[in-house]
Amino acid sequence: MRFAVLGSGFWATEVHAASLAGHPDAELVGIWGRDAEKAAAAGARYDVRGTTDLDALLADVDAVSISLPPSVQPDLAVRAAQAGCHLLLEKPVALSVADADRVVAATTAAGVASVVFLTYRFRTSTTAWLEQAGRSHLVGGSVTWLASTFAADSPFRGSVWRAEPGAPLWDLGPHALSLLEPALGPAVSAVGARAADGTVNVVLEHEGGATSTLTLSASASTLSAGEEFWVHGDAGRLVLLPEAGATAHEAHAVAVTELQAAALTGGAHPCDAAYGARQVRVLAAAQDAVAAGARRTV
Missing domain, CATH: 3.40.50.720 (NAD(P)-binding Rossmann-like Domain)
Structure with a gap:
């Protein structure tokens, strides 16, 4: 092709x-x-x-x-x-x-x-993690992604759109949703708040009653930067560990x-344009929830 x-x-x-x-x-x-x-x-x-x-x-x-x-x-x-x-x-x-x-x-x-x-959806470790999650009765999950997007050594420091106030949600949120929704089900509502440094915190409710939390930042210090992904339920807490050498x-x-x-x-494909549009609906609801300080449905 x-x-x-x-x-x-x-x-x-x-x-x-x-x-x-x-x-x-x-x-x-x-x-x-x-x-x-x-x-x-x-x-x-x-x-x-x-x-x-x-x-x-x-x-x-x-x-x-x-x-x-x-x-x-x-x-x-x-x-x-x-x-x-x-x-x-x-x-x-x-x-x-x-x-x-x-x-x-x-x-x-x-x-x-x-x-x-x-990115994470096309890694072997994620496939295995989602298969394990599919065999569990899950009640919740969490994604924390603290990025130093504008640090001197970041390749994205000149990105104009990532400098917008809502960018952490729109830049990092799709990655979080691509892991949480296959495990917990489609998100149906959101509440959230923004910290003084721009960190966005969102709580999602999923179909079936599970909940998840997203903590996303583009302006974290380099000492704080990192990613954590996990879901939890009857099989305990299932952590998606970094895949060594993955690029x-x-x-x-x-x-x-x-x-x-x-x-x-x-x-x-499970991650086709229609799924991408669904992500936009969730992110738009979350953004509105953060701005209004109130629950918003997807």
């Missing part, structure tokens, strides 16, 4: 393009970017076309791997789907329910496959393989 990467920033070049360039069953054909110089440099790095001509690139590929800000992604995803390209999307799919629904409608109308790249590059390669399988079989 012939792929184009849409985006020429750090994540696009270091993860999406690198993964595709080394994938045994996919071919990286080109890289599109809004900045002609950056696009050309990214293309030269992988010996493929770097261009600002989106339509010409879409006409030459079977699929796109999108690595763009969530405010930009929906329009490009719709154009790619309308051109008949399968979609490997970044999280969050969009920053509004309306935009997320546009992406879903475009994939449905075009009959193209879609997968949202949620985003490897997870992306798995997502590429699974997108290709969905495209070939015509089946829906």
Whole structure:
């Protein structure tokens, strides 16, 4: 399957393009970017076309791997789907329910496959953890993700959209939901609050009565930074431990393989655009709950 990467920033070049360039069953054909110089440099790095001509690139590929800000992604995803390209999307799919629904409608109308790249969902350790969780009667769970997004050595320190006040929820929340919802069921309501330093705390109620907590920060000190994921029930507390040596590059390669399988079989992937849109609904409810200081339904 012939792929184009849409985006020429750090994540696009270091993860999406690198993964595709080394994938045994996919071919990286080109890289599109809004900045002609950056696009050309990214293309030269992988010996493929770097261009600002989106339509010409879409006409030459079977699929796109999108690595763009969530405010930009929906329009490009719709154009790619309308051109008949399968979609490997970044999280969050969009920053509004309306935009997320546009992406879903475009994939449905075009009959193209879609997968949202949620890093932890494409790791072997997560698959085993979710299988174990599926054999347990669970009553709750927790995700704590404290990031130092704007530290001097962070590759995301120049990210404009991550500097917005609600960004921790929209940047890290999709990862949390991708682990908690398969284990505990769909989230149906949210309450929350924001700490003085911008840390977001959300309590979700899930179908069936389980609850979970999310503690998310983009501005944690480097000494506080880290991630913790667990669920609990009759089998005790099931902790998702870090997978030694796991990289985003490897997870992306798995997502590429699974997108290709969905495209070939015509089946829906568990993390397709429709699931990405559902995440947007949960995040929008949580954001409103934090702002209003009141419970919001999904």
